[in-house]
Amino acid sequence: MQQTDSEKKESRFIFPAWANYLLPALALMGIGAATYLPAFVGLGFSAKTLNVGYAPKQPVPFSHAVHAGNLGIDCRYCHTSVEDAAFAAIPPTQTCMNCHEKVLPDSAKIQPVRESALTGKPIEWIKVHNLADYVYFNHSAHVTRGVSCVECHGRVDQMETVTQVQPMSMSWCLDCHRKPENALRPADKVTDLTWQPPDGDQRKIGLALKEKLNIHDPAYMTACSTCHR
């Protein structure tokens, strides 16, 4: 077999001619990796991806949409401790039986409630919004100063199953601690999940309330010991 001229020429190089196209391909891969990895880490490890959307199946298919939405029962009817304590108490079975003693007493859905009322053994509800144990969130400190339930829990009055809608990460808490005016409303409207700021101007009413309530400055609000002890 006779060697052609071009083959002779090529043979002087270690890599074949098509390898030239690998260079742009490698550059593309480099750019791809440079966008892919931050996207993967940033999105994949973000609290929004990991935390939001948790909607456990509860032992009783209790619908907030029916009770808080349709019937318009105030949040505090059941979560009585929210204004006085750090913890917004899950109601005891007796609170369910206030009505269900007489309304739909034979419903199959509330069988576990009846059983609990008879035996005195509490229903084991599953905690949806679960902060890390080194965070000392205080419900009363927030709701009595006009941070509404809806800011953290979303439109619970429209939820068939309670679902976590906010990331509840530290940076998410700090967003509000830096600019509390974005979440302040008159304290008597905290459980009104449909409330809208007058004239749609949240900043105006927020700043006014911040001034009136003497809310701490950002340096205090973002200090470690404000939330961690």
Next chain:
Amino acid sequence: MSDHSHDKSHSPEDYGAGPGSGGTLKSPIFWIVFILVMGAVISWLPLSIIAKSRFTTSEKPRIHIFQDMDQQPKYRPQATSAIFADGRAMREPVPGTVAFGDVQESDHYYRGYERIETQQQGKFEVTYFKGFPEEVTIDENFIKRGQERYEIYCTPCHGSDGYGQGTVHLRALELQQATWVPPTSMHTDMVRDREEGHIFNTITHGIRNMPAYGKQIPVKDRWAIVAYIRALQLSQNAPISDVPQDVKPTLR
């Protein structure tokens, strides 16, 4: 023989003896293309999992990548405990004990009635207190507080106006609940004539169909609700003589 001299003397058949040895290969080797294509395809897999977890809900607990000290061996309110037979971490007070500062001496404030032992052994005469106890001050703020508490705990059945047309009552009618007894209207002579202490006791312990609210509403708030009920009753049953002179002509 050095590589250099070999290069000069080699025959064409030597080229392409193995993958990656360079030379006359006209097109990229299959496995390089294969890896590139597969890489491009597989890289979408984590992204689609991320997209799924961002846009759908999940019944399973959240993924917890960094545990740190998120779950500490301590009890939070209403948690479960393996130590106690009933499984509760929160304990009830020992029967027969009274917490510091929780001695409820005032009959009027804490109970709304007093019991006086009669001549007959073990029989008591119960009288409800009229008026408000000295522990509370009736002012605008107190009645406003009462209104707020009334709206939370009473309106579901009694309605905002006190006529007994609350949403829970209407729902019970809608569901045709045979066991349902309609809530009492506040605007009857029966309720109007009741002593404040009696209404307080009704809130605390319930009456007929109405459940007890003593556990849900603190003592002071119960008195605030009583004060608001009085205001509510007055609003529906005010004599014309109570209307200020300058407003009277505007009434029809």
